[in-house]
Amino acid sequence: MIVLHHLEKSRSFRIVWLLEELKLNYGLDYRLHIHKRDAETFLAPGELKELHPMGKAPILSDDSLPEGNQVLAESALIIEYLLKTYDVRHLFYPTEGQAWRDYTFWLHFAEGSLMPPAVMYLILSKAAEKTPFFARFVARKIRDTVAKVILSGNIRSALDLLESSLVGREYLAGAFGGADIQMYFAVAAVQQRMGLENRPNIAAWLARCEERAGFVHAVEASGPVFG
Ligand SMILES: N[C@@H](CCC(=O)N[C@@H](CS)C(=O)NCC(=O)O)C(=O)O
Known part of the structure; x- marks a missing residue:
């Protein structure tokens, strides 16, 4: 049996979608x-650490794997594993x-190049909102x-590359x-937090993804992707 440990409103939605x-x-x-x-910190609950030392989602276990090696973490590995094992018609x-x-590039680009600046922006935004009122202006200025100096440039380059790659x-x-x-997930997260500006190819691709029956079933099974 395959068991997916999904953290609500998180990138582990990817694996729910693939499984659907x-x-x-x-x-x-x-x-x-x-x-x-966790309601206060928005972090994963401690129980995920009992499944994998990193304590982050997604975590997938498959009892058809050899004993002692049945637990997998990292979305890219889990996607590769599920496809190589179960997508027999490719x-x-x-x-x-x-x-x-192209497949391998984007599979790694998501976590390697796009998520880091996107998550950094999210953390700085959350930190600014949690800063006491009298210092919030300074926290927002830092964010x-x-x-401006680092994150937006990297995110903009990533979105430009994606936009041009989707031509035709x-x-x-x-x-x-x-x-x-x-x-x-990475692109929709950027769209949520910062917007996509005018990138029609990306917008159309996101919409195509969201129309898929697998995507719709995944949302039904696991709840909204963002919150
Ligand atoms: N590179 C990992 C990242 C895993 C990760 O950071 N997962 C987030 C979900 S968005 C998590 O569990 N966050 C909660 C926490 O760090 O406590 C992957 O792609 O699986």
């Missing part, structure tokens, strides 16, 4: 365990050529300066697949 796509196409069954965030991942290079194509590696799932 696999369920629709292959009848793959899985159990979903939804963990609540519906969601290309295995060679430019399509494979805006860091955002519906999905990141040609056909819909694991790379779209991995990137969707």
Whole structure:
């Protein structure tokens, strides 16, 4: 049995979505365990640390793996594992050529290049909002300066690259697949916090992702992606 430990309103939504796509196409069954965030800190609850030393979601276990190695963390690994093991018709991942290079690039770009500045911006924003009133102006100034000097430039470059990569194509590696799932969360998070400015190809790609039955089922199963 596959068990997914999902943290509410988090990037582990990706894996719920992928599992729903696999369920629709292959009848793959899985159990979903939804963990609540700490109301005060918004962090993951301590119980995730009992499953994996990092204590972050997603965490997936599959009892068809060898004993002692049944627990997986990191969204990119989990996506690769699920596709290599269960997507036997290669519906969601290309295995060679430019399509494979595009798939692998975006699979890693999401966590390696786009999420770090996006999360940093989110943390600075949250810190500014939690700062006592008399010092909040200063905290916001720090956030805006860091955002202007480092974060916005990196995020803008990432969005520009994505926008141009989507010219004339519906999905990141040609056909819909694991790379779209991995990137969707990162891009939708940026859209939520900072907006996309005028990037019609990205907006159309996000909408295409959200229309998929697998995406809709994943939201039904796990709740809203953001909160
Ligand atoms: N690179 C990891 C990141 C995992 C991660 O940071 N997960 C977040 C979910 S958005 C988490 O569990 N945050 C709660 C916490 O850090 O306590 C992945 O892609 O799986």
